[in-house]
Amino acid sequence: EAQVTQNPRYLITVTGKKLTVTCSQNMNHEYMSWYRQDPGLGLRQIYYSMNVEVTDKGDVPEGYKVSRKEKRNFPLILESPSPNQTSLYFCASTPGGAGELFFGEGSRLTVL
Amino acid sequence: AQKITQTQPGMFVQEKEAVTLDCTYDTSDPSYGLFWYKQPSSGEMIFLIYQGSYDQQNATEGRYSLNFQKARKSANLVISASQLGDSAMYFCAMTGVSGNNRLAFGKGNQVVVIP
Numbered sequence: 001e002a003q004v005t006q007n008p009r010y011l012i013t014v015t016g017k018k019l020t021v022t023c024s025q026n027m028n029h030e031y032m033s034w035y036r037q038d039p040g041l042g043l044r045q046i047y048y049s050m051n052v053e054v055t056d057k058g059d060v061p062e063g064y065k066v067s068r069k070e071k072r073n074f075p076l077i078l079e080s081p082s083p084n085q086t087s088l089y090f091c092a093s094t095p096g097g098a099g100e101l102f103f104g105e106g107s108r109l110t111v112l
Numbered sequence: 113a114q115k116i117t118q119t120q121p122g123m124f125v126q127e128k129e130a131v132t133l134d135c136t137y138d139t140s141d142p143s144y145g146l147f148w149y150k151q152p153s154s155g156e157m158i159f160l161i162y163q164g165s166y167d168q169q170n171a172t173e174g175r176y177s178l179n180f181q182k183a184r185k186s187a188n189l190v191i192s193a194s195q196l197g198d199s200a201m202y203f204c205a206m207t208g209v210s211g212n213n214r215l216a217f218g219k220g221n222q223v224v225v226i227p
Binding site: 035045058088090092100105106108 | 116147149155156157159162203205207214215217219220
């Protein structure tokens with residue numbers, strides 16, 4: 001089954017404790033991206049990757065890091081989480097072009 | 113830069129009736145794609161329908177249709193014969209050839225279907 005898998009789905013952590021949200025896709029897609037969703041703001045792109053070892057900032061990259069060492073994986077790293085990073089996070093992938101984005105199920109993160 | 117605007121307030125719709133969700137967009141890309149996603153209370157993003165900017169006909173997927181008016185830069189979603197399971201947040205989004213496959217999202221429309 002074609003899918004994008006994120007982990008963890010739910011996480012409560014404290015300010016400053018490094019965390020990683022993993023994302024994996026099994027569709028051999030070149031393009032992957034991370035979004036955060038906040039009430040009243042819709043979804044905003046954090047980082048994206050066009051291919052292995054190729055990453056770039058989206059609209060709201062501050063406080064986040066990413067890596068793309070393998071085509072299937074695109075982890076999101078919060079080196080020192082802060083309460084304003086409390087949000088619902090989505091990983092997504094697409095084969096490219098103006099085609100459908102396949103979303104993961106979302107990861108709800110709370111930073112206390 | 114691409115911009116999506118969804119300005120309708122939350123909507124109540126009677127079961128079995130049709131509902132139209134408005135979406136306008138702005139882009140300088142000659143080629144772009146328009147999408148609608150559904151997000152139920154459980155949180156996942158569900159792809160509904162896609163319209164390419166060069167598609168001659170309006171896209172349809174079952175009870176969903178996209179009313180694409182290119183000159184007006186609008187891409188309204190029509191849901192026919194609403195069902196209780198259609199209660200959700202609906203997002204309009206777009207991507208363009210110069211957008212690095214980035215989806216620009218609107219802020220969403222909340223729809224509640226009442227029996």
